[in-house]
Amino acid sequence: MINRYTIIGQPVAQSVSPAIHHMFGELTQRRLQYTRTEATSDSFAAIVKDWQSSGGKGCNITAPFKELAVTICDRLSENARLAGAVNTIQMHRDGSLVGHNTDGIGLLTDIEKNKQLPIKGLRVLMVGAGGAARGAIGPLLSARPACVHIANRTIERAEKLANTFASLGPVAYSSFDDLSSVESFDLVINATSMGFDNSAPPLPVNILHTETFAYDMMYKAQQTPFLTWCEQNGVTHFSDGFGMLVEQAADAYLIWEGVRPKTRKVYLATDEIISSANV
Numbered sequence: 001m002i003n004r005y006t007i008i009g010q011p012v013a014q015s016v017s018p019a020i021h022h023m024f025g026e027l028t029q030r031r032l033q034y035t036r037t038e039a040t041s042d043s044f045a046a047i048v049k050d051w052q053s054s055g056g057k058g059c060n061i062t063a064p065f066k067e068l069a070v071t072i073c074d075r076l077s078e079n080a081r082l083a084g085a086v087n088t089i090q091m092h093r094d095g096s097l098v099g100h101n102t103d104g105i106g107l108l109t110d111i112e113k114n115k116q117l118p119i120k121g122l123r124v125l126m127v128g129a130g131g132a133a134r135g136a137i138g139p140l141l142s143a144r145p146a147c148v149h150i151a152n153r154t155i156e157r158a159e160k161l162a163n164t165f166a167s168l169g170p171v172a173y174s175s176f177d178d179l180s181s182v183e184s185f186d187l188v189i190n191a192t193s194m195g196f197d198n199s200a201p202p203l204p205v206n207i208l209h210t211e212t213f214a215y216d217m218m219y220k221a222q223q224t225p226f227l228t229w230c231e232q233n234g235v236t237h238f239s240d241g242f243g244m245l246v247e248q249a250a251d252a253y254l255i256w257e258g259v260r261p262k263t264r265k266v267y268l269a270t271d272e273i274i275s276s277a278n279v
């Protein structure tokens with residue numbers, strides 16, 4: 001029997017998830033099929049239900065449906081509840097849908113294990129306060145940083161996020177401008193949706209020090225504008241979000257298939273994976 005999965009988004013042609021999951025299937029010797037499915041806000045719920053009734057075992061959800069996916073799930077994992085977003089749906093035979101969020105834990109695994117940067121005690125700057133930031137803050141706080149400072153263009157969104165997570169650890173917030181009067185950060189993470197248009201968030205250079213690690217949750221074939229800005233301002237340790245993508249996929253695979261594939265071999269095929277999609 002072939003286990004069937006799909007990624008649902010708009011657009012999805014750029015998704016490298018099929019290539020990653022097919023590789024996981026080979027690595028764990030499971031037969032599976034993983035496709036891309038386009039949806040609209042109006043068709044999304046019906047598409048998920050159709051996928052389940054046609055025998056699908058699960059699906060991934062990408063932009064812009066992660067928040068909408070919360071509303072169609074029967075149960076949510078703690079990470080999905082805190083994130084207010086679902087990126088992985090587990091489909092049960094009794095017809096129920098369980099929503100998970102593996103994005104934040106994927107980010108944490110990539111930074112701590114792959115990049116070998118323990119977050120404990122670090123001053124972390126989260127740039128952006130949208131869905132991507134919200135998914136990451138809970139898992140980041142679980143790694144016990146000295147603080148997570150959220151900076152956003154719209155300060156009300158940063159404040160709201162800071163209040164949501166205040167009980168889980170030390171969280172602060174500000175506008176981009178107000179960052180000019182704060183101490184530098186050990187880890188700076190871009191979680192804004194800027195970058196596809198070749199622009200970077202307007203950050204002051206004092207947020208960086210010589211050992212700052214810069215992480216862009218976005219990935220694309222060329223270096224992202226945020227990482228270029230960091231490099232131009234003296235940062236030598238940095239990464240795009242490809243590793244996060246692979247690690248969140250491995251956690252989704254674990255939920256569906258009960259085994260977590262070893263991700264190292266997937267990194268060796270990075271070029272092949274990226275060329276499998278319109279990135």
Ligand code: ATR
Nearest residue numbers: 128129130131132133152153154157191192193194
């Ligand atoms: P996602 O799910 O990708 O996080 P989102 O929830 O729409 O998408 O959030 C997008 C993030 O990128 C927000 O932090 C947004 O800032 P605002 O809250 O002020 O809208 C940020 N962002 C997008 N375009 C931006 C721009 N041109 N300048 C600054 N921040 C921008």
